[in-house]
Amino acid sequence: MLVGVMLLLWSLMGERQLGHDLHYSRFRELLKSGQVETAFVSTERIYGKIREPKDGDPPREEGEPSGAFDYQTRWIRDEQLVADFDQHGVDYKGFTEEPSSGLYMLWMLPLLLLPLLFLGMLFRARGGGPGGGAMGSPFGFGRSRARMHADKETGVRFGDVAGCEEAKTDLAEVVGFLKNPKRYAKLGAKIPKGVLLLGPPGTGKTLLARAVAGEAGVPFFSISGSEFVEMFVGVGAARVRDLFEQAKKQAPCIIFVDEIDAIGRARGVQMGAVNDEREQTLNQLLVELDGFEPNSGVILLAATNRPEVLDRALLRPGRFDRQVVLDAPDFEGRKAILAVHARGKPMADDVDLAAIARGTPGFSGADLANALNEAALLASRHQAEKIAHADLEEAIEKIVAGPERQTRRLKDVERRRVAFHETGHALVAYHTEGADPVHKISIVPRGRAALGYTMQLPLEDQYLLTRAEIEARLVGLLGGRAAEQVVFGNVSTGASDDLDRATRMVREMVCVYGMGESAGLMRCASDPDQPYLRGPGTRLQRDCSEATAQAIDEEVRTMLDGYYARAVELLQRHRAELDKVATTLLERERLDAREFADLLAEGGE
Ligand code: ADP
Ligand code: MG
Ligand code: ZN
Numbered sequence: 001m002l003v004g005v006m007l008l009l010w011s012l013m014g015e016r017q018l019g020h021d022l023h024y025s026r027f028r029e030l031l032k033s034g035q036v037e038t039a040f041v042s043t044e045r046i047y048g049k050i051r052e053p054k055d056g057d058p059p060r061e062e063g064e065p066s067g068a069f070d071y072q073t074r075w076i077r078d079e080q081l082v083a084d085f086d087q088h089g090v091d092y093k094g095f096t097e098e099p100s101s102g103l104y105m106l107w108m109l110p111l112l113l114l115p116l117l118f119l120g121m122l123f124r125a126r127g128g129g130p131g132g133g134a135m136g137s138p139f140g141f142g143r144s145r146a147r148m149h150a151d152k153e154t155g156v157r158f159g160d161v162a163g164c165e166e167a168k169t170d171l172a173e174v175v176g177f178l179k180n181p182k183r184y185a186k187l188g189a190k191i192p193k194g195v196l197l198l199g200p201p202g203t204g205k206t207l208l209a210r211a212v213a214g215e216a217g218v219p220f221f222s223i224s225g226s227e228f229v230e231m232f233v234g235v236g237a238a239r240v241r242d243l244f245e246q247a248k249k250q251a252p253c254i255i256f257v258d259e260i261d262a263i264g265r266a267r268g269v270q271m272g273a274v275n276d277e278r279e280q281t282l283n284q285l286l287v288e289l290d291g292f293e294p295n296s297g298v299i300l301l302a303a304t305n306r307p308e309v310l311d312r313a314l315l316r317p318g319r320f321d322r323q324v325v326l327d328a329p330d331f332e333g334r335k336a337i338l339a340v341h342a343r344g345k346p347m348a349d350d351v352d353l354a355a356i357a358r359g360t361p362g363f364s365g366a367d368l369a370n371a372l373n374e375a376a377l378l379a380s381r382h383q384a385e386k387i388a389h390a391d392l393e394e395a396i397e398k399i400v401a402g403p404e405r406q407t408r409r410l411k412d413v414e415r416r417r418v419a420f421h422e423t424g425h426a427l428v429a430y431h432t433e434g435a436d437p438v439h440k441i442s443i444v445p446r447g448r449a450a451l452g453y454t455m456q457l458p459l460e461d462q463y464l465l466t467r468a469e470i471e472a473r474l475v476g477l478l479g480g481r482a483a484e485q486v487v488f489g490n491v492s493t494g495a496s497d498d499l500d501r502a503t504r505m506v507r508e509m510v511c512v513y514g515m516g517e518s519a520g521l522m523r524c525a526s527d528p529d530q531p532y533l534r535g536p537g538t539r540l541q542r543d544c545s546e547a548t549a550q551a552i553d554e555e556v557r558t559m560l561d562g563y564y565a566r567a568v569e570l571l572q573r574h575r576a577e578l579d580k581v582a583t584t585l586l587e588r589e590r591l592d593a594r595e596f597a598d599l600l601a602e603g604g605e
Pocket of ligand 2: 258
């Protein structure tokens, strides 16, 4: 390669040295006056030497060297030429244009660069290992290599992952094997090659994978599935090959493919170039999975929150046959996670992590870590030395409902309406059997939309809801609008979110839980099929006939009307309490569970 470049430079320089450029006419003049000493004639050009001018020679033209010089000229088909050479005693000779002519080399430039580019890609595809990427290739193609990480020591231990004891137990076997592969081999035990970590986002899948490597004290190779899929065709597959090659050299070790659904998606569903690429990558992954021996000391971990889209081929025995599920943590889990993340943070004495854990059902590990961090930020904002319990409460409210909007000024009539609306929710819940206790009422605007909110919290984690409990929630949800109706005699736009949620809940009752008349026990809606990504906003898809759908709509409407009537009736009955709590709320802007309970106790109805 280098030789080629040098040849090119040499010939370019050579061209310049080949001589002064002469017009053909001038060349003939010099020839006629007998000054041309030598001539090398090719098919296109003549090169040679002009001698020192003698007395009596015609003067040199402007720009021409005054002494002897080398010349070149592009000649015109000239029958006379050889005769004239002979006449003037020129030493002449013919030759074919040398291939190293500068011009030719210029044309070859792209040709020369091509292998260079190719080499670059090869470098990237197989050369250097993880971490060796800095050198990469001459053209920086290796850049993306840096995104494949190899950690000698992840620095994470099982102790840093809390609230998923079962998952840790499942993975302890893998750790044991990595620590002492020989013992397992001696017993003839086969350790799974691939372990798939499943769970909703933020439950610590990535963290746990790193902890396995940390506990076993083995290197940790990781790459994210989406990084495999690149525009360069074939690179994704090459990377898989590369990853396994590197890892095998360092066995025992862990290869971790994060977000594996990016490549492991069931094949042949969509079409297009990107998909082809993904498919090749997936195929390569399958080949590699089958290719290495069960006890070679390499264990593949992968994580996803979309297990339902994974290609079945990935999950069959001998591949990712072991699956470890990480779920949103329960109360004990949340308490443990909070404790892990509170380490190294100065906590005031009043901090009650158990209370925080109780108040955060549905929070993932990442949410909790985030809450603690937010609390630390809040504490530092008011120059506190330690994080107080109030900081934590505020941080959680901020995560749930959005940041406070102190600047959003409501008109007095609006504030009044919001206060009654929120009190309506709280009071209905208070008086309904099976509703979750009220945790907090606030009329401080938060986030994008909420002008106020009522937070209700279950006493314990709940995995089942009875029909009565769902209905209690529904009546509570409609309590806001009911209060507006009862107090002001009219309603506002403020209840749109409540109505949306209530409608969805009733629809689910009828279509999914078999609690309605029109569909009976028939399930007539289908999930979007993403068990770990379902949130309150997930919409169901209709899966029934037109006639049934119509009947369902009717019934949903009737049910909603019924719950609303219950809410209105309840508030009318407790009108005095409604006024009292709302007035206090207007004064204080927020009420916590105890203040709310105290107010109602005083009233002594
Ligand atoms: P996932 O990969 O499941 O989406 P991560 O492992 O990336 O989630 O978690 C993000 C962060 O949340 C972690 O770095 C950690 O700080 C915190 N976290 C999540 N789950 C836990 C847990 N079980 N114990 C301790 N911290 C956790
Ligand atoms: Mg992750
Ligand atoms: Zn409301």
